[in-house]
Amino acid sequence: MKRIFLFIATNLAVMVVMSVVLSLLGVNRFLTANGLNLGMLMVFSLVVGFTGAIFSLLISKPMAKWSTGAQVIQAPSNSTELWLVNTVKMLSERAGIGMPEVAIYQGAPNAFATGAFKDSALVAVSTGLLENMTREEVEAVLGHEVAHVANGDMITMTLIQGVVNTFVVFLARVVGYAVDQAFFKKNDDDRPGIGYMLTVLVCEILFGFAASIIVCWFSRQREFRADAGSAKLLGNGQPMINALSRLGGLVPGELPKSMAASGISDKAGIAELFSTHPPMEQRIAALRNAGK
The missing domain is CATH 3.30.2010.10 (Metalloproteases ("zincins"), catalytic domain)
Structure with missing residues (x-):
């Protein structure tokens, strides 16, 4: 869980910082100089989205x-x-x-x-x-x-995170432009105003949380594969079943304080949407079913 959350948190932080910096440099004004340029916006979104994901991957080992x-x-x-x-x-x-x-x-x-x-x-x-x-x-x-x-799980997570980031950046600016035009424009000036910038920031945060649900779902599927991979490497699944059973009865290691605000938990309820790991009983059942 630590490595996945650190990856997601670092990636989102880089993405938000890049968006703010590029806005201050006037890139958003270029994208909306003559109405919203969707083609250029998609290119912009790809750059911002994948830069954060790739950067967090490259620094994942020293950060861990x-x-x-x-x-x-x-x-x-x-x-x-x-x-x-x-x-x-x-x-x-x-x-x-x-x-x-x-x-x-x-x-x-x-x-x-x-x-x-x-x-x-x-x-x-x-x-x-x-x-x-x-x-x-x-x-x-x-x-x-x-x-x-x-299994190349960190690279897989990078690609998935890059794709969802791209849509977060793209959709946030489409919504921001629409809100700015509908509620904040007082003249024919198409340049982005305060309504655009505020809406984009709020949407990036909200869409980012929604994107995390998708990323965490993929992460849970990676856990099933890694459990099966352990069984294959060891020749049978019983040691992994025993390990999962033991871990299920222990208090797991807490995240570092720098990662404590993750909101990611294996507890029941809505937090399951943000869990990077399936419940132990599901993982054990998957291994047992695979051995039949």
């Missing part, structure tokens, strides 16, 4: 290290670190990817994988995970994270 305090194992200093490195190496070889960096961070049970490229990713586990799970269960979790890397 910084936000969690993860320490990369450069040279194993004990048997646990040696086992972790060897296990990730074995799993990455089976998955056909380059050896990821392996890191440990302080915190309640959790783990993540991130990085822009399959052959230079990062796999990290928390101290809580190591302390509360058996090695077989930890191995299954590592298989899940390696499967995320092998």
